[in-house]
Amino acid sequence: MAKRKPTIHEVAHLAKVGIGTVSRVLNNHPSVRPETRNRVLAAMANLGYSPNPHARRVAGGRSYTVSFVLPVISTEFYNRLLEGIEHILTEERYEIALFPILSPSRLERYLESRSLAYQTDGLLVSSQGLAHLLPDQKFPTERPVVLVDAYSPRYDSAFMDNRLGGQMAALHLAQFPGAMFAIQVQEELDKVLKNTVGQERIEGFREGLRKAGKPLPSAHVFVSRFSAEGGRLALQHFLRLAKPPFNIFAGADLLALGVLEEAERQGLAIGEQVRLLGFDGHPWTAAKGLSTLAQPIEEMGAEAARMLLERIRGYKGSPRARRFEPTLVVRSSTQPHPVYAG
Amino acid sequence: MAKRKPTIHEVAHLAKVGIGTVSRVLNNHPSVRPETRNRVLAAMANLGYSPNPHARRVAGGRSYTVSFVLPVISTEFYNRLLEGIEHILTEERYEIALFPILSPSRLERYLESRSLAYQTDGLLVSSQGLAHLLPDQKFPTERPVVLVDAYSPRYDSAFMDNRLGGQMAALHLAQFPGAMFAIQVQEELDKVLKNTVGQERIEGFREGLRKAGKPLPSAHVFVSRFSAEGGRLALQHFLRLAKPPFNIFAGADLLALGVLEEAERQGLAIGEQVRLLGFDGHPWTAAKGLSTLAQPIEEMGAEAARMLLERIRGYKGSPRARRFEPTLVVRSSTQPHPVYAG
DNA sequence: TTGGGGTATGGAAGCGTTTTCTTTCAGAAA
DNA sequence: TTTCTGAAAGAAAACGCTTCCATACCCCAA
Numbered sequence: 001m002a003k004r005k006p007t008i009h010e011v012a013h014l015a016k017v018g019i020g021t022v023s024r025v026l027n028n029h030p031s032v033r034p035e036t037r038n039r040v041l042a043a044m045a046n047l048g049y050s051p052n053p054h055a056r057r058v059a060g061g062r063s064y065t066v067s068f069v070l071p072v073i074s075t076e077f078y079n080r081l082l083e084g085i086e087h088i089l090t091e092e093r094y095e096i097a098l099f100p101i102l103s104p105s106r107l108e109r110y111l112e113s114r115s116l117a118y119q120t121d122g123l124l125v126s127s128q129g130l131a132h133l134l135p136d137q138k139f140p141t142e143r144p145v146v147l148v149d150a151y152s153p154r155y156d157s158a159f160m161d162n163r164l165g166g167q168m169a170a171l172h173l174a175q176f177p178g179a180m181f182a183i184q185v186q187e188e189l190d191k192v193l194k195n196t197v198g199q200e201r202i203e204g205f206r207e208g209l210r211k212a213g214k215p216l217p218s219a220h221v222f223v224s225r226f227s228a229e230g231g232r233l234a235l236q237h238f239l240r241l242a243k244p245p246f247n248i249f250a251g252a253d254l255l256a257l258g259v260l261e262e263a264e265r266q267g268l269a270i271g272e273q274v275r276l277l278g279f280d281g282h283p284w285t286a287a288k289g290l291s292t293l294a295q296p297i298e299e300m301g302a303e304a305a306r307m308l309l310e311r312i313r314g315y316k317g318s319p320r321a322r323r324f325e326p327t328l329v330v331r332s333s334t335q336p337h338p339v340y341a342g
Numbered sequence: 343m344a345k346r347k348p349t350i351h352e353v354a355h356l357a358k359v360g361i362g363t364v365s366r367v368l369n370n371h372p373s374v375r376p377e378t379r380n381r382v383l384a385a386m387a388n389l390g391y392s393p394n395p396h397a398r399r400v401a402g403g404r405s406y407t408v409s410f411v412l413p414v415i416s417t418e419f420y421n422r423l424l425e426g427i428e429h430i431l432t433e434e435r436y437e438i439a440l441f442p443i444l445s446p447s448r449l450e451r452y453l454e455s456r457s458l459a460y461q462t463d464g465l466l467v468s469s470q471g472l473a474h475l476l477p478d479q480k481f482p483t484e485r486p487v488v489l490v491d492a493y494s495p496r497y498d499s500a501f502m503d504n505r506l507g508g509q510m511a512a513l514h515l516a517q518f519p520g521a522m523f524a525i526q527v528q529e530e531l532d533k534v535l536k537n538t539v540g541q542e543r544i545e546g547f548r549e550g551l552r553k554a555g556k557p558l559p560s561a562h563v564f565v566s567r568f569s570a571e572g573g574r575l576a577l578q579h580f581l582r583l584a585k586p587p588f589n590i591f592a593g594a595d596l597l598a599l600g601v602l603e604e605a606e607r608q609g610l611a612i613g614e615q616v617r618l619l620g621f622d623g624h625p626w627t628a629a630k631g632l633s634t635l636a637q638p639i640e641e642m643g644a645e646a647a648r649m650l651l652e653r654i655r656g657y658k659g660s661p662r663a664r665r666f667e668p669t670l671v672v673r674s675s676t677q678p679h680p681v682y683a684g
Numbered sequence: 685t686t687g688g689g690g691t692a693t694g695g696a697a698g699c700g701t702t703t704t705c706t707t708t709c710a711g712a713a714a
Numbered sequence: 715t716t717t718c719t720g721a722a723a724g725a726a727a728a729c730g731c732t733t734c735c736a737t738a739c740c741c742c743a744a
Contacts, residue, residue: 007700018724023702031722053461054399055700058729063396072414072442079444095458098440100414102421114392116437229571229600258571349730360694365732373692397730400699404732 006047015043026051053095065095065120066308069110071127071189072100076254076282077297078126081148084301085124092309094121101127104192113140122308124148129193131155144311148304149197151321156311158304158322162197165293165326166204169249169277172291172328174212176275178245181220182206183234183259185251188225201251201279224255231258232265235274239266244273253278253285253292260288260333276333281326289332300324348389357385368393395437407437407462408650411452413469413531414442418596418624419639420468423490426643427466434651436463443469446534455482464650466490471535473497486653490646491539493663498653500646500664504539507635507668508546511591511619514633514670516554518617520587523562524548525576525601527593540593543621547591566597573600574607577616581608586615595620595627595634602630602675618675621668631674642666 008026012019017040024032025040032040043049057063066089070078082096089096099117101107110117111134117123118141128150131137137154139145147157173180182205185198206216222237224230231250235258238246250256256278263274270276270289278285281294303322350368354361359382366374367382374382385391399405408431412420424438431438441459443449452459453476459465460483470492473479479496481487489499515522524547527540548558564579566572573592577600580588592598598620605616612618612631620627623636645664 009700012724019701020703020725021723024723027702031720033722036722050456052400052700053458054396054405055729056702057396058394058400058699058731059701059703061702061729072417075414075444079448082444082448098442100440100442102417102424106421225570227569227571228567229569229575232575233571351730354694361731362695362733363693366693369732375692378692394730397699398732400701400729401731402733403699 005052006049008049008051010047011040011043011049014047015040062312063120064093065097066122066124066305066312067097067099067117067120068124069099069101069117069127069130070125071193071195072102077280080282080297081126081301084298085148085305087298088302088305088309094309101189101193104189107133107192111140118143122146122312124304124308126150127193128195128197129190132194133192144308146304146308146311148301152319154319156304156307156320156322158300158307158324160197160295160300160324160326162200163204163207165279165295166201166206166249167208168204168293168326168328169201169279170205170208170212172330172334173247173249173275173277174209174214176245176247176334178247178275179220179242180209180214180216181222181234181238181246181248182216183231183248183250183255184221184223185226185255186223198251202249205249226252226254228254228258228261231255231260232262233258235259235262235266244268245275246273247275247277249277249279251279253280253282253290256285256290256292256333257288260290271332271334271336274333278333279326281329285329286331291331291334292329293326294329295326296324347394348391350391350393352389353382353385353391356389357382404463404654405461406435407439408464408466408647408654409439409441409459409462410466411441411443411459411469411472412467413535413537414444419622422624422639423468423643426640427490427647429640430644430647430651436651443472443531443535446531449475449534453482460485464488464654466646466650468492469535470537470539471532474536475534486650488646488650488653490643494661496661498646498649498662498664500642500649500666502539502637502642502666502668504542505546505549507621507637508543508548508591509550510546510635510668510670511543511621512547512550512554514672514676515589515591515617515619516551516556518587518589518676520589520617521562521584522551522556522558523564523576523580523588523590524558525573525590525592525597526563526565527568527597528565529568543593544591568594568596570596570600570603573597573602574604575600577601577604577608586610587617588615589617589619591619591621593621595622595624595632598627598632598634598675599630602632613674613677616675620675623668623671627671628673633673633676634671635668636671637668638666 008019008022012022022040025037086096097120099110109115122143123145126148131152145155147155149159151157151159182202184202202221209216222234224234248259250259256276259276263270268274278290278292281292285292350361350364354364364382367379395405395407428438439462441452451457464485465487467487468490473494487497489497491501493499493501524544526544544563551558564576566576590601592601598618601618605612610616620632620634623634627634
């Protein structure tokens with residue numbers, strides 16, 4: 001029926017070279033003459049050849065696959081993180097196997113050494129607290145492990161300075177008149193995982209405001225699940241506490257979106273009665289005119305992937321820590337709307 | 343450093359048999375003496391051996407791995423679905439590779455035939471609309487495909503009768519006095535995927551109410567994202583439209599949870615001023631006293647897994663459709679609280 | 685006793701790659 | 715011219731399995 005896929009032998013035969021040469025072309029080995037390489041590439045294109053990844057794994061003794069353990073809470077964040085990771089890994093012909101911690105019970109399974117997650121060449125882990133749950137804070141594997149958006153002194157880490165982000169938020173919002181408010185993200189899974197990202201952002205904010213002489217009352221912090229609707233409820237809550245103008249630091253862009261929706265519903269002018277600063281820097285914030293602390297999420301993922309590849313290739317140095325900083329992006333949500341002269 | 347994984351040769355040596363025999367044990371070949379088989383199994387356990395799926399793939403053409411393509415929206419639902427699937431597959435020593443469609447761009451990648459998703463022995467797909475996006479509504483693979491929580495005439499399907507669920511909700515709620523309300527789930531990704539699950543439930547509800555002579559005004563349907571806070575906003579919205587008692591059909595348990603939270607905050611008595619019916623039958627609904635339409639999610643996943651295994655093993659019949667029905671579970675949220683006699 | 689037919693098993697071949705080992709050949713140094 | 719060096723490329727040996735083939739053995743009928 002379905003005719004068999006062409007193999008390396010057929011390519012070799014058509015290009016009149018040995019299979020070794022075809023393999024070298026496949027792996028970008030330097031010692032192939034450009035002319036030969038082109039002949040091989042032409043033969044591949046001609047036959048519609050693509051290498052059998054399984055054979056490659058068997059022969060190479062490596063799986064050419066990397067595990068990525070992630071909580072699936074903030075989909076856009078993790079999607080961008082994955083994007084950055086993938087960008088680097090696919091360049092090197094590596095695949096990514098995803099292990100989302102859908103629930104506490106799945107989490108436990110991933111902690112066992114028999115888990116499929118450890119059958120790959122290396123592990124990317126982006127759950128801060130995961131390490132805390134492990135005996136000795138070490139993953140049950142000899143394979144390299146790199147943390148993304150998390151930090152541990154035991155492993156290479158690429159992480160965001162969330163506290164600094166909160167401080168930057170404070171510095172920016174403190175200049176405006178009106179009371180200060182904050183929305184902190186807190187998810188179910190976060191407790192199990194001891195994920196303190198949401199907390200760090202708000203702590204940084206509180207710290208920055210204190211330094212600026214405008215301390216943040218605890219009643220002005222609304223704790224919410226991670227959803228746009230949470231932002232709407234937060235604004236409703238704030239309206240019960242005080243009168244505009246408000247200066248609101250939302251711990252995530254998605255929450256800020258909810259605030260925007262609710263402000264519109266309530267007829268509050270964004271940038272004047274409600275000044276709003278998000279966190280993440282997701283692409284859609286531009287269209288909404290939302291000021292935000294843009295995180296270099298993709299770069300962070302890419303850097304983690306690079307470190308992991310180095311480890312897989314035998315690098316033995318002591319754990320490296322790569323810190324990333326958010327950037328303040330000011331848009332109309334923290335600036336009065338320009339008034340166009342007629 | 344990291345000692346290599348044991349191979350079939352080491353198992354054979356330890357069990358004092360040939361590698362052929364070990365392989366036969368792995369594949370449940372009938373002609374192995376029970377005594378020999380036990381010796382081999384003991385050796386495997388002893389060495390912590392597990393077969394290399396890539397080698398199996400190269401040698402035998404099967405990888406004993408199945409791909410599961412899923413949107414990551416409703417985590418609890420998919421977690422339970424996965425649970426059901428895993429239960430069957432692990433029994434047969436199959437592994438599961440997850441492919442969450444985190445975003446439209448990832449979706450596109452999964453539609454390409456080169457994707458890792460198609461390198462396995464078969465595909466489980468639980469995204470209704472995915473098929474619609476494919477040329478000719480066919481996945482680019484010769485391997486068997488089975489749909490879960492979705493239906494297509496082209497493939498084996500295991501799906502829930504959501505419309506019937508809506509009708510059952512109507513039948514149950516119509517008996518009570520007071521106005522009828524509904525909360526419909528609608529997610530971003532749903533549009534791309536043409537996922538009509540939320541819609542079907544509400545349509546069934548509307549249909550059932552019409553038959554019961556209590557038609558549902560369109561204004562009484564609140565469309566929400568999939569989050570607890572959406573339920574809270576829904577109840578706030580309903581309170582602006584009318585006075586209790588309310589009869590509310592929430593398109594998902596998670597939304598019902600938000601309604602419960604908001605009702606408590608507003609001091610409304612559940613089961614009297616607010617009668618509430620969820621959809622899903624998640625375990626936690628029992629503790630909350632939430633009436634719900636329980637879906638046999640695990641069984642649906644298990645059945646899909648079984649069908650896929652049959653296909654992988656060569657079954658060639660025409661596409662089969664397995665329909666599942668929700669069950670009404672009545673709890674205190676649709677019954678007045680019992681008054682205990684002193 | 686001999687032969688036939690099954691069952692249990694060991695070992696070799698083969699899957700499509702990577703990697704190592706050789707061989708070939710061109711060009712630089714003597 | 716001869717020798718040496720290194721680059722290019724073919725051939726062969728893994729990689730860890732499945733599967734096929736051959737052999738050894740046992741039981742039963744002739």
